[in-house]
Amino acid sequence: EAQVTQNPRYLITVTGKKLTVTCSQNMNHEYMSWYRQDPGLGLRQIYYSMNVEVTDKGDVPEGYKVSRKEKRNFPLILESPSPNQTSLYFCASSDRRKLFFGSGTQLSVL
C-alpha cells in the first residue's frame, strides 16, 4: 500500500531535549516536505526536499533541521525544542500531481 509513515504519532518532551520525527515514503517520490498545523494558521511549510541531498527552507524553518540522505526518508530534527514548537506536524511526499500526507505527529514541548 502506498503510504507516508510518520513516527511517533504523539510526543511529549521538555524544552531543550533534542528530538527527531521520522518520515518514510514507499512510493519512490523525489519530493518530500514537512508542515506544521496550528489553529487559526492552517498549514505552514517548514522544509522541503526536491531530491536526495537537496533541501530548502519553507515558510517557517527556524528551530528545525532536516536531512535527505536517501530517497525514502526525510526526518525532521528539533535540536533544542521550545514550547512554541508545540504543534501538529505532517510529512508529505509528491508525485508532481498531488501531495500524499502522513497521519501526523502531535508534539507537545513543556
Place this chain on the structure above:
Amino acid sequence: GDSVTQMEGPVTLSEEAFLTINCTYTATGYPSLFWYVQYPGEGLQLLLKATKADDKGSNKGFEATYRKETTSFHLEKGSVQVSDSAVYFCALLFRPGSQGNLIFGKGTKLSVKP
C-alpha cells in the same frame, strides 16, 4: 504575494443540506487550484483540483469551478452527509510541476449533524 483566503469556520450543517465553502485567491499568472480534505485524526488528502480557468474539479459529490474573473474556487456539495465532517483546505500552486509550492488556506471545519 500569492495567497489563499477561505471562509472561516466552523460550519455546522444538517445532513442533506447544501454546502458552500468560499475560497478566493491572489496570484500572478495562472495557478492550479486544489481542495484538500482532512478527516479527524488523519493527514490531508486531495479532494479535487482544477488547472485552468473554467475547469471544474469534482469528486465524491463535491465540485469546484475555477473562476478567473472572480479569482475564486468555491467548494460545493448538494447534499452533505455525516461522513463529510472534516476540515477542508483550499490551496494554490503557483509553480507548475512542483507540489512543494502549494499555498494553503487556513482551513474550514465542517460538522454535519444527523
